[in-house]
Amino acid sequence: MATAPGSGSHGPMASPRVLRTQVGIIGAGPAGLLLARLLSRRGVDSVVVENRSRAYVEARVRAGVLEHATVELLEEAGVGERLHSEGLRHDGVHLQWPGERHRLDFVDLCGRSVWVYGQTEVVKDLIAARLAAGEPLLFDVRDTAVHDVTGDRPRITWTDADGTATELHCDAVAGCDGFHGVSRHAVPAGVRRTWERTYPYAWLGILADVAPSTDELIYAWHPDGFALHSLRSPTVSRLYVQVDPDERIEDWPDERIWEALARRLATPGWTLRAGPVREKGITPMRSVVTEPMRHGRLFLAGDSAHIVPPTGAKGLNLAAADAWLLAEALAAALVDGDERLLDGYGERALRRVWRATHFSWWMTSMLHPATGPGADAFDRELQLAQLRYVTSSRAAAASLAENYTGLALDR
Ligand code: FAD
Numbered sequence: 517m518a519t520a521p522g523s524g525s526h527g528p529m530a531s532p533r534v535l536r537t538q539v540g541i542i543g544a545g546p547a548g549l550l551l552a553r554l555l556s557r558r559g560v561d562s563v564v565v566e567n568r569s570r571a572y573v574e575a576r577v578r579a580g581v582l583e584h585a586t587v588e589l590l591e592e593a594g595v596g597e598r599l600h601s602e603g604l605r606h607d608g609v610h611l612q613w614p615g616e617r618h619r620l621d622f623v624d625l626c627g628r629s630v631w632v633y634g635q636t637e638v639v640k641d642l643i644a645a646r647l648a649a650g651e652p653l654l655f656d657v658r659d660t661a662v663h664d665v666t667g668d669r670p671r672i673t674w675t676d677a678d679g680t681a682t683e684l685h686c687d688a689v690a691g692c693d694g695f696h697g698v699s700r701h702a703v704p705a706g707v708r709r710t711w712e713r714t715y716p717y718a719w720l721g722i723l724a725d726v727a728p729s730t731d732e733l734i735y736a737w738h739p740d741g742f743a744l745h746s747l748r749s750p751t752v753s754r755l756y757v758q759v760d761p762d763e764r765i766e767d768w769p770d771e772r773i774w775e776a777l778a779r780r781l782a783t784p785g786w787t788l789r790a791g792p793v794r795e796k797g798i799t800p801m802r803s804v805v806t807e808p809m810r811h812g813r814l815f816l817a818g819d820s821a822h823i824v825p826p827t828g829a830k831g832l833n834l835a836a837a838d839a840w841l842l843a844e845a846l847a848a849a850l851v852d853g854d855e856r857l858l859d860g861y862g863e864r865a866l867r868r869v870w871r872a873t874h875f876s877w878w879m880t881s882m883l884h885p886a887t888g889p890g891a892d893a894f895d896r897e898l899q900l901a902q903l904r905y906v907t908s909s910r911a912a913a914a915s916l917a918e919n920y921t922g923l924a925l926d927r
């Protein structure tokens with residue numbers, strides 16, 4: 517990060533502090549942090565700005581399943597060590613409905629596995645690596661804004677934690693600021709196209725200090741609603757239940773959540789261990805895809821451009837894949853002067869995004885019954901027929917396994 521000559525007076529009426537880098541990155545989530553790390557490994561400088569505190573981003577509980585290719589990418593980024601010592605390799609998942617539980621063996625079906633390692637841990641590892649390398653990562657900034665992205669010298673402006681107005685001049689801006697960020701809005705409404713599907717249910721998720729009652733994830737269809745048993749470690753469980761989107765977390769005391777989980781996950785000869793709930797929250801379920809992912813010198817990556825419902829465990833993995841594609845393209849342009857990969861970035865990224873969008877929609881549609889009065893009995897029978905098919909046909913099971921463990925990055 518270079519400070520431009522003539523800057524340095526930071527009083528309230530003073531001109532802003534001016535910095536210069538190659539890639540300005542907005543957002544220190546998985547997309548922004550991984551992009552910064554991969555760029556650094558390719559000899560490209562960047563500055564990352566984040567409007568939350570380090571403690572907040574490191575504690576924000578979200579995804580937990582890493583695709584095969586995401587694990588390889590984190591290894592390539594030099595942050596695979598703790599993932600391999602503390603993460604858990606999973607070679608399959610269970611699918612169930614009342615009275616039946618079936619295991620899909622991913623290794624047998626498609627030769628790949630997934631890893632269970634929390635997004636919080638991925639983010640901690642990436643932040644630690646960036647700070648250890650002495651590379652700029654600024655937390656607690658305010659009023660982030662993007663300027664001049666259709667010219668040769670785009671800028672990001674913000675106010676630092678200490679109140680200093682700052683302006684960053686760069687060759688490219690990476691909008692990695694998630695679904696509620698500012699970057700997407702820098703693509704003019706007349707240019708932007710959005711596809712959206714809102715699902716009529718939400719997930720209530722808990723993190724509990726209790727040994728998981730399963731060694732592999734259980735995705736359960738139940739007439740009361742979907743349930744998922746996941747985990748974070750041998751002593752920490754992560755579980756979800758389908759609820760109405762307008763449910764309030766205050767109406768779900770811990771006993772009610774455990775009771776719903778026990779009923780929906782019940783299977784003969786198996787019991788669910790309950791324990792203290794450390795964290796709980798409700799997540800709405802949406803699919804959103806925004807195009808284009810490139811506008812001038814602005815490039816969107818991760819949730820800033822697309823979100824998926826969590827059922828397929830794809831959100832974090834898509835953010836990682838975007839970061840890789842964008843790092844390759846920016847390095848080709850800024851190190852070798854070859855812009856072709858940058859020109860194709862949006863199209864390449866969106867191919868994977870739409871595949872994951874379809875898979876996430878399909879898993880969501882198969883596993884979440886309509887509940888309450890007026891629930892459609894025809895839809896439920898279709899869901900059960902699909903579950904029986906996917907657990908009895910090798911071709912159908914292999915298709916699920918291939919999508920769940922993820923496509924190779926170069927496709
Ligand atoms: P984010 O992780 O959202 O990171 C964006 C960063 O930008 C944030 O740190 C944010 O603070 C920062 N930012 C925002 N605005 C600004 C600004 N103006 N200036 C500077 N910084 C800014 N996926 C799954 O696969 N499984 C799950 O169980 C799951 N659960 C989820 C639960 C919740 C509540 C949410 C919101 C998402 C969940 N996801 C899940 C999705 C997954 O976590 C995301 O896909 C993933 O975090 C995307 O990474 P990202 O870096 O693109 O965005």
Ligand code: DHB
Pocket residue numbers: 578579580581733746747754826827828829830
């Ligand atoms: C987890 C989240 C998911 O969305 C999913 O499909 C599987 C696991 C988790 O948080 O562990």
